[in-house]
Amino acid sequence: MTRTLKFLLAYDGTGYAGWQTQKNSRTVQETLEQALRQLTGKPVPVTGAGRTDSGVHAEGQVAHAKVASHLSLPEIQKALNAILPHDIVVRSVEIAPARFHARYSAKSKWYRYQIWNDPVRPLSERERMVHLAEHLDLGLMRRAARPLTGRRDFKRFASSGGSVRTTVRTLSLKITRKGPLVTLDFRANGFLYHMARRITGYLIEIGKGKPPPAIPPSAPAKGLCLLEVRY
Secondary structure (H helix, E strand, O other), rough: EEEEEEEEEEEEEHHHOOOOOOOOOOHHHHHHHHOOOOOHHOOOOOOOOHHHHHHHHEEEEEEEEEEEOOOOOOHHHHHHHHHHEEEEEEEEEOOOOOOOOOOOOOOEEEEEEEEEOOOOOOOOOHHHHHOOOOOOOOOOOHOOOOHOEEEEEOOHHHOOOOOOOOOEEEEEEEEEEEOOOEEEEEEEOOOOOOOHHHHHHHHHHHHHOOOOOOOOOOOOHHEEEEEEEEE
């Protein structure tokens, strides 16, 4: 019995060269495909909603695959979590419509970037946030973020290497602080290659009181996490 299955995944991206399968590199996609092959005895191609970069984490990555198995959905979830390494978790398994596509059916994505803004480095969750000792002025960052919200062309915030038909996206961006933790929440109908990290790098420089950089730097990958994909 072959079904189109929708997987909700969480993973710590520290030990992976991103989501997408690459030669001579450990990736999340390849690891999940290997687990499905072990479970079913057949190759099972998997498609993800977003190609998270090397070192980027996820709490709400979505993937789909055509899986031939007589196991129930809870049994598939339990078996995969027993096979997968400790840094990848299958949070749920659902039956999806045959035409469902994890990437192309997505309506929006939510990424979060975390900065520990304090002279003393963090201990807990230190692999999921970037430590920045120099004080950030959130007022400056919020003012600089306003022109970036709404429907805009984000070409200047995209790194080379992506293949898209248009660089126009619709973005909302919220910047908050709770104690030393500064959080940037990005919600958009799509993201360009390195878009969230380049906007973050741009706003960090402004938050330090520096002039807006002509070429936005890319913030470190480990502070970024894919929280949710909506359909």
